Amino acid sequence: MKQKFYTRLGFRMTLTIGIILFLVFAFSSYTLIGIFTNDEIERTKKNCLFLSDLIIQNLEHFMISRDIAGVRNFFNTISKSAEIHGASIIASNGVIFFSTNPKTVGMKIPLELLDSVKNADKVFLEDFRKNEKIYSVLRRIENKKECFECHGRGKKIIGVLNINYTFKDSWTRVLYLRNTMVVSAVVSMGFIAVVLYFFNNLFIYRRINKLNRMVERVKGGDLNTKETFRVKDELGNLGDSFNDMVKSLKLAKQELEEQHKQILIQSEKLASIGQLASGIAHEIQNPLAGISGALKVIHSEMNDEDSNKEVLKMILEQVTRLSKTAGDLLSFARPSVPKKISVNLNEIIKQAIFFIQKQAEEQEIKIRKEFEKKSLDILVDPELMKQVFLNIMLNGMQAIKKGGVLSVDYNVNENKTMVEIS
Helix, strand or coil, X not given: CCXXXXXXXXXXHHHHHHHHHHHHHHHHHHHHHHHHHHHHHHHHHHHHHHHHXXXXXXXXXXXXXXXXXXXXXXXXXXXXXXXXXXEEEEECCCEEEEECCHHXXXXXXXXXXXXXXXXXXXXXXXXXXXXXXXXXXXXXEECCXXXXXXXXXXXXXXXXXXXXXECHHHHHHHHHHHXXXXXXXXXXXXXXXXXHHHHHHHHHHHHHHHHHHHHHHHHCCCCCCCCCCCCCCHHHHHHHHHHHHHHHHHXXXXXXXXXXXXXXXXXXXXXXXXXXXXXXXXXXXXXXXXXHHHHHHHHHHCCCCCCHHHHHHHHHHHHHHHHHHHHHHHHHHCCCCCCCEEEEHHHHHHHHHHHHHHHHHHCCCEEEECXXXXXXXXXXXXXXXXXXXXXXXXXXXXXXXXXXXXXXXXXXXXXXXXXXXX
């Protein structure tokens, strides 16, 4: 079955690594951009302070020399700066009396802004104008000894300088850094993903595919398959172990096939012996039938007082026994279909015991017949069951030491009969 690409190990590992790299790059880029943005803001604030100090110094020079025209020209020069989006001098009552924008002269600003400057040397404000970030700094203009002639000694602060400084250039640098980092991150992730895929394919996926091919061939019955794994790492060792396992399976298969051949040969020999025994039993049984018939005729014609009649009876019994043995041999060579009839289980066990009684006496083995107090009729083939019990008893006697006991009993439990021979 063809494997879908998104279920492959290579795709999943590359995707996982790609997501991890993306998160790492995103976090690091966000952190670096934040740090750079804060540095740019601090740099902008420092520029604002530097310009405000410079403007205050120039204002003090012009005001001490009472050069009002110089002040206006100075503000006119400031208005042409690309970084400064306006500057103004605000009197202590909140009225603007100098500004880079003449239209704002005479306007009044909220006194709350002036009050905030009284307790601080500088106040920074942020604003957005036409999608452009503006930083405003308010600096107080203190009353110095040189200003006492015009402003008197009672005022500590004679005005406030307001400068609006654009963050445009700094923001452009921030955007450039952000775009550069994003492009670099994308290119780096793509390059790393390609390199990882290449090395994963070289060191992992190819060898996994080799193992898959070997498994499929072994599943198909090919035990001659073998692959070479040059890199001796975990996968290489796994591949070598798989090769050894396939080799062991091949040897085991060969051994099983050889054993199967031997079993077939032995079975053929046993079949030949069975056929031979069947032929011999058949040849013996026919004459025995004739002998048995003749003996029965002679036995029937003899007088009851004749002493040889009892001897003839014993001979007839032995002939019958020999005929039965030949019949059993024929049955063994040519198994018959079991003929189930209702018989007494005690009688079958007793007949089996009868055949081993002589051997038990020779081995001084006592047979304990614990079943004699019971009686049970069962539906079985009596001859086959007799043979089963006889075989088990003979095996038991072979395992029992001289002077031992062979116990025979049976129990009925939930319509099941269990014969115990121990």
